[in-house]
Amino acid sequence: MRTVTFGMNISIDGYCDHTIFDPTEELYDYFTGMMDDVDLLFYGRVMYELMFPYWADVAKSKSGTAGENRFAERLTAIDKVVISRSLDSVDENTRIIRNNPAEELLKLKQQPGKKISLDSVSLLPELIAAGLIDEFHLVVHPIIVGKGRPLLDAGSLQEKLKLKLVDTMVFKSGCVAHHYLKQ
Template sequence: MRKVIYGINLTTDGCCDHTKGNGTADIHEYFTALMKDVDLIVYGRKTYELMVPYWPDVAKSQSGTKLENEFAETFDAIDKIVFSKSLESADGNTRIIRENLAEEFLKLKQQTGKKISIGGVDLPSQLIALDLVDEFHFVIHPVIAGEGRRLLADTQLRDRLNLKLVQSKVLESGAVALHYLKQ
């Protein structure tokens, strides 16, 4: 069965609002390396609309820094699925699934291929509650936001989820990348 990885940027006080962290080059480098083992990205509508068309446009125009361009190229080349009832259409190598999150996601896990990457907050929270996420990559930025959305704030887990730390890395910016496996 394919592994599902969840990567997200967080502030030291747990805020997962993408505008509250530091978008430094080493963060792009970290997530580009993470995507090398991925052949499918799954988002909900909100995260998809934050990422697309922004990153595909950067990949085409090469308008970012060297590391942003590398991330954009890696991201753009990977197939995507959006779980959404309201998204009208999707660009390029993206398809939309409108119903049966648990059933459809389990089918994706059972297909052959590399890892599946999920991102955002709402969809990953639902998948975590369904016990369908295998690995967690939390990048903790050296920022105290003092406000903002918190990860899993509105999620009811069936049981406590125990994780095992398998790697930690301090990035040049002072952010700390933590890699956990579900136990």
């Protein structure tokens, strides 16, 4: 069975709005390296629209830094699934699933392949409750913002999820990457 990983940048106070972070080349290299073991990205609509077409444009134009360009090329090359009831069209290596994200992710998890990378805060509680997420990669940025989108809304989990810390990495920027496995 394939492994499902969830990765997210968060502030010290638990917010994950991507507009508040200023990733370094080191962080782009970290996330690009994580994608070496991934052959499917599983997005909610909001995250998909945040990431694309922006990164697809960077990959085509090579308009970013060296780290951004490598990240963009790797990200856009991977097949994607986006959960959406409203999207009409997506990139060529992306397909839309209209409902039942947990059921669809379970089917994908049972297929042969590399890891599946989940990137959706809105789907997180449902997919945690379904027991479908095996690994968590949280990069904590040294910033307190006091507002924005929290990683999880209060009361969104019926029961707590116990994790085991298996690795940490400290970056020159002060960011700390935490890698957890579901217990």
